[in-house]
Every structure is written in C-alpha cells, then in structure tokens.
Amino acid sequence: MDRKLTPYVRRAQFYETDQMGVVHHSNYVRWFEEARVDFLDKIGMGYDKIEAEGIHSPVLSVVCRYRQPVRFNEKVIIIPRLKFFNGIKMTISYRILDADTGMLRSEGETQHCFINRDFKMVSLKKDYKHIYELFKAWTDYVIDES
C-alpha cells in the first residue's frame, strides 16, 4: 500500500483575519477540520463513508499552539497525522506550515472517539474491523512535505 499523501493546501481568507491584521486564532481549529476531512477522504474513509457505516467521530478535545501568525492570502500547508489510534480513541495531530518557507505557523491536536447512530461509543476493532484495519495502517504514514 502506498502510504504517501499529498498535503492539504489552502489560502488564508480575508474574512478569517481580525483587527490585529492576522488570521483569528479560532480559525485554525477549522483548518484542522478541513485537513482532517481531506486526509480521511484521501485514505478512502471520508466522512460520507464513515457516516454510511453509521459511525460518527466527534471531537473530544482540541489544542492549538500558535507560533507565528498567518496573514491574509498567505498559502499554508496543513499536515495531519494519525498520532494515536486503538479503535476506541484517536488522536490526530496537525502542523500548519507556510507554503513558501515551510516555517511552522501553528500546531495542535484533536482527540476523537467513535459513536454509532444511538450515540453509544463503539470499538472499531470489535465491530468495524475493516475501518479499524484501514486507520491502523495509516498511523505511520509519510506525507510528502516537499
């Protein structure tokens, strides 16, 4: 299996800036989500597929550390990584880099669990083996940052 992915790239929007002239810090949490959605799509288990299985993966917590501000229209690369996964809980880490210089702009993590249609927590290892195997295989993937 080829576990090399193209990174998620996007530009900072004008409406994402605040009166300090930089992207408002709340937006990075949204950028994490964008990169997560893109990542799951790329590994073949997009939100649509997960939900078709009756699974949802809510965010239990988020942390974001701001290093350098991003300004309007700057292009960033967002690199998610499946840092931890045991079928019950999952931690995805993110690095946001300036697309031109590669310098770190911010980084963070989201923690997730998996719930079914009755909002009960499920173990993918037990009940959704194929999703479990897929996620497991991607816990050490290499993203092409070049």
Place this chain on the structure above:
Amino acid sequence: MDRKLTPYVRRAQFYETDQMGVVHHSNYVRWFEEARVDFLDKIGMGYDKIEAEGIHSPVLSVVCRYRQPVRFNEKVIIIPRLKFFNGIKMTISYRILDADTGMLRSEGETQHCFINRDFKMVSLKKDYKHIYELFKAWTDYVIDES
C-alpha cells in the same frame, strides 16, 4: 394584544472584526438571523415551536446595505420588522443602529418561504391558520427604539 417589543441588543465581538478594523460584512447576515430568532421567540413562535409544527422557514434571499462600520465592542440595536407576509412568503427587514447614538450602521432584508417536513412549500393561511394569524398580527408591530 401588546405589540410593543424590546429590541435585540448585542456587542460586536473581536472575532467578528477583519483586518480593516471593522466588523466583517458577512457577519451582518448572521446578526439579522440573531434578531429574527429573537423576534420570533418574543412573539411566541420561536424556531422550536415552528419546528415542532413541522415547519421550516428557509432564507430565499438576503440583501444588506452597509452604511457605517461597526467596531469591536460597540453595542448595536437590531430592529427586525415583518415587512411583508401573506402566509406563503415573508419579508423581514432589519435596521442595525448604534446603541449609543442611534445612528444607522446597516440595513437589509431577508425573504422566506415555509416548507413542511417533505420540503414542500406550504401556505400557512391554509394549513397552519394559528401561525398565520399570529404572524399577520405582527406585520405592523411597533418596536421600542428609545
């Protein structure tokens, strides 16, 4: 029936500003919604009640004219008015005023129809008489701007 309502008041948030140092123009559309929700609550037909009846009232169009910018932490009064209502379509107009000076900051309108759970357009006059009568009664209410 007393048709005098207290207006909807709120402050401009920091995260609503953009790098021009003023509230980003997209947020006024959200402020219109806040004032609309508040208005419907106050006249006794809040979103929860409308939805409990199986009705939803999607936005067909929005227009907003920007007069003077609102800055961070400024307090505004938002005054919605049921400008047009015939049971099938509804137009709500909005004026956003500076709470201290009463000066107009922006104004606009949203157009709505009414749909049932099957996403079919309905006539409140025909099928939801009690909602129709309520909305009709509020088409000429007076809001206390003092």
Place this chain on the structure above:
Amino acid sequence: MDRKLTPYVRRAQFYETDQMGVVHHSNYVRWFEEARVDFLDKIGMGYDKIEAEGIHSPVLSVVCRYRQPVRFNEKVIIIPRLKFFNGIKMTISYRILDADTGMLRSEGETQHCFINRDFKMVSLKKDYKHIYELFKAWTDYVIDES
C-alpha cells in the same frame, strides 16, 4: 490580452453547515469574497497590489439569492463577473454552481466603491488610471466554465 480565466473552485466545509444539514446562508457572502479575491489576483490587481496603491474597495451592499442548498464536501465553482465599473463604483456578480452538475446553487452581487488612505472616495479614472484601464478591460471577460 487573454481574458479567459479559470474559475474559482472550493469544497463546502463541515463547519460551514448548519443544523438543517446544508451550508449556512451567511457563508455564501464569504464565498463571494473568496472568488472576488481570486479574480482580482488573477487579473493582476490583487488586494495586496490595490492596497500597496493606497486603495481599498469596501463592500457597499451585498445581495444573495439561494437556489439550491450546497451540502458538506460538495465541490462548487464560483464565477465572479465585473458587471459594472465606472472607476467610482463597481458591481461584481457571482454565480455558484455545483462543480459536478453545473447546476446553479446561488447567485448574487456585491457593490463597491474605492477609498484612499484618508477614507475619501476616489475616482480610479482620474487618479489611478492604470487600475482603471485594467478593471475596464475585464468588464467583459469570459470565464471558462467547462
């Protein structure tokens, strides 16, 4: 001069949906801005260049008509068009199309004027001839929708 541009393409984000399961109507105003920024970049007069000239182009009004909802992760094409420009005022129209079917999702317009660093309205025709000529040339451009 080649006046054919590639259109602006983007996906609907999860955080842009609301509890009706569709993109919240306020976000289209932001998508208009994204497409406007992209358009100005592509014709060689991006926000950075306009601002380097000491010019800003505030939004005077926005109108948006909602045709069909956009759902999470759907890809849309946004087509801005310089509908009116006389150096003092400018109207940009937008069509948002489903990228797969080409069906119209929403459409709208923004009106703009031009102000200098002292927040005075300026005539590009009089004081910024080169910007005037550029914008004028793009009032009838053709975008490649295929």
Place this chain on the structure above:
Amino acid sequence: MDRKLTPYVRRAQFYETDQMGVVHHSNYVRWFEEARVDFLDKIGMGYDKIEAEGIHSPVLSVVCRYRQPVRFNEKVIIIPRLKFFNGIKMTISYRILDADTGMLRSEGETQHCFINRDFKMVSLKKDYKHIYELFKAWTDYVIDES
C-alpha cells in the same frame, strides 16, 4: 475591593450549529474570547484600555475539552477565571455551563503573553505596574454562579 462578578451569559445561535445539530466545536474558542473580553471589561481593564496603553495580549495556545453538546438557542453561562498570572504570562480558564441546569458543557484554557507596539514581549510587573496590580488582584476572584 469587591471581587464578585456577574457571569457572562449568551445563547447558542443557529449559525453556530453544524449538521450534527449541535454547536460546532470551533465556536467554543470564540465563546472563550467573548467571556474574556467581558471579564476584562468588568474588572476595568477592557481591550480598549489595554490597547490605549499600547499593550496587546495575543493568544499563545488554546485547549478545549467538550463534555456535552450545546444546542441551538440554549442559554449558557461562561465563567472565566484568571488561573495564572505573573505579569509576563497569563492563563485564563473557562467553564461553559448550561444556564438552566448548571451542567458542564465544555471547559478550556487560553494562554497569553503581553506585547507592546513593537511586538516585543513585556513584563507588566516591570513596565505597567498598575495593570499588573489589577490583574494580580483578580487572580482569585469569586464569580457568582447562582
């Protein structure tokens, strides 16, 4: 000095929900900011005053732990607390409670430093003694949650 404050109260807006039918997790970061701004206003050192002194207090990091979802139109109480302050760094913690039941909805923290107009980090203890004393006095305030 009376160190008892009224808490910050607000309703969940429709546009803050996502297609899961709950407030999107990114918005809590914004609610933290709202409560922080309100808190600083109430203790007499609002953003306007801090900025008039030439000081800005950027967010270095944010963490949010989601306990129970908040739904549209539910009223929440947000309780900020000056958890740590030494004049150079500051940690504010937040609890978001359901206004009716008092049940915890989410909680988190933001970390801040203080910078001057040249974007240099400053020690309030050294250079802005009066702000230092004020913040110090509020590190153990009691908020009225009743």
